[in-house]
Amino acid sequence: MQPKWSKHLYYTLAGLAGTTLAGLYLGYPLYGLIAGLGLYLLWTLHQTRRLAKWLAEPEIAGEAPQSLGLWGDLFERLHKLNQNNLQIRDRLRARIDRIQESTNSMRDGVIMTDAQGAMEWWNGSAEHLLGFRRNTDQGQYIYNLIRTPAFKSYFDARDYREPLELNSPAKPHIHLQIEISLFGDDDRLIVAKDVTRLHQLELMRRDFVSNVSHEMRTPLTVISGYLETLVDNADDLPAKWQRAIKTMATQALRMETLIADLILLSRIETGEQEDTNTPTDINTLIGQICQDARTLSGDRQHEILVNATASKMLKGDESQLRSAFSNLVFNAVKYTPAQGRITVSWYTDADGGHLSVKDTGAGIDQVHIPRLTERFYRADPSRHKDTGGTGLGLAIVKHVLINHDGHLEIRSKPGKGSEFVCHFPAERLVEAHPG
Template identity: 75%
Template sequence: MQHSWSRYLRIILIGLAVTTMIGAYLGEPLYGLLVGLAAYLGWTLVQSRRLYNWLSNPSASAEAPQSVGLWGETFDKLQKLHQSHLLTEDRLRAQINRVQESTNAMRDGVIMTNAQGSLEWWNGAAEHLLGFRRSTDQGQYIYNLIRTPAFKAYFEARDYRDPLELHSPSRPHLRLQIQISLFGDNDRLIVAKDVTRLYQLEQMRRDFVGNVSHEMRTPLTVISGYLETLVDHADELPKKWQRAIHTMADQSSRMEALITDLILLSRIETGEQTADDALTDVEALIQQICSDARALSGDKQHSINVEVTDHRLLRGDESQLRSAFSNLVFNAVKYTPAGGRITVSWSADREGAHLSVKDTGLGIDPIHIPRLTERFYRADPSRHKETGGTGLGLAIVKHVLINHDGSLDIRSEIGKGSEFICHFPKVRLVERQETHEEV
């Protein structure tokens, strides 16, 4: 390129020298030089005009103007760049079309919005699941089309670790699971899955458990009543029946506890018993539960200590909180050897409030911890047989905490005891003075 420029410069200088010599021959060398410069300037302006006209018509069929010299080489290089650009554009357009075709083939709805929530693109499944229309909804804010407060709060929270479930705005019989991912400059990629069948199956399971539990309670109450009568008069029965009667009574009590837990869990899950905005005195609640735990300990003589460093009230359902806290404390009593130590503490920090139940029991193998809150999951089935556990206690705790925007943290090691920590958000803490003012 440097060589070509030098050659073109020499040609220009030679041309000017020729015009100057012609002018000198005519007695006006300066005029000859000016004429040469004017001719070159005019030719340059013509070529510039041709370049401008070509750049103003960037169609694929328009070819670069033909010229000679520096301008000819410039036109040739621009033509090559233009063709390369067209090829790249075609390749990118083909890739975009392929991506759009593949996403349109998906059964899940895929939506792209900018940081403010303005709709930029969506696939065909999104039109079916959410009722979007390309003719009118392009550029609309998505939370104006999905008019659910929970969705707008989820969209703006920017905490997308867990998906959101809601009913379709255009087809209320559909249950959708929404998952959002951030990309680019805080733009959103939203995936909507149809989980209606799973939701219906889960609802059927809950209804089945709740209905069966209610239906079983009445005949079991009758059986338990007769067994209690037989136990009270066991001395009048033949000795070979006495052991059987006592065993039946114990198992009947265990069945009653199981049904009670099933009904409670079913109510919490189905929303029949939801967390209200009442104020709970956690300190007094813990003291009551620990008093009952000492009675449950009996001859085992556990050392049960209470430590309270925060005296604010907790906004939530007291009956649910009682069920959750008592499950943790009573479990510590059941699974801690005689003479062991149990510490129940209530504290708060910048993150929120925390209830800790720590024992000096045998501990739990960490491999079981992720599944402890599953219904009927038993890390050690033999221990449940000895203690009469239903396997639903920690499941109840988990769902109570979900209703109170909380979470459960389990720490345990074999031979070093266990610690169960309930975390509550800071917004649920209320000063006691505020309580008196409200009352």
């Protein structure tokens, strides 16, 4: 670049020297220098005008203007930069078109919005699932088109760890699962999945479990009643029948317990519950449950300690909370060796309320912990006959906590016991009324 600058400077000075000598020849050297500078300025302005005109519409103008010296070199370099930029733009446009084409082929609806929720782009599936219109909805706020308070709260909460399920605003028979991801400057990428079939299957499963449980309850109650009568009069029966009848009575009782848990779980899942905003005295509730646990412990003589001194009450359905807490405490009794220690604590802090059930039992391997709240899942199936459990206790606990905006934390190590902690948000705590 330096040689070209030198060459351009050389030609410029030579031109000015020539006009000055011509003026000197005519007796006016200063006029000659001024004339040379004026010509150079006019030529520079002409080249600047050509450059501005070309830069205004380089694609329409095509090739860069031709010129000499420094201006020619400048036009050439700008032309190369423009060509490179056009190539990069074409490659980016091709990639964007390919991404949009592939996104349009998805069955899931995909929507991009800015941080405020103004819609910038969406694919064809979003139009089908949510009823968006390409010509009129561009730039509209998405929560004005999906008019569901739950969606607006979910969008504003910025906590997208769990998806949101709702019915399509355009086609109510379609059940959608909404997932939101943050990107860029708090922009949103929203994915809407059609989970109608899964939703219907889940409803069918719940209805089936509920109906079958209710239908089995009556005949099983009759059978249990007759078996109880036979057990009470077992001394009048032949010896070979006594053991069989007692075994049948035990299994009938287990079936009744299982059906009762299935019905309870079905009611909790389907929302058949009382108002979950009634203040509940957890201290009193825990005391009652622990008294029942001592009775359950019986000759095994567990040491059951209660640490419930929190002054605040919990807004919730007392019957559901009793079911959840009693499941945790009774499980601790069942799975803790004789004379073991069980500690039940209720405390509050800035994060909310926490109920802890800690035992000195055998503990649970980390492999099993993620699945413990599944229906009928057992970390140790061999203990089924010993404990007499139904495998639904922790599933009931999980759904009760979901209904109360809480979650279950499980801490356990083999040989070092287990601790189950129910966490409730601070919004559910209320001050206890005196008296």
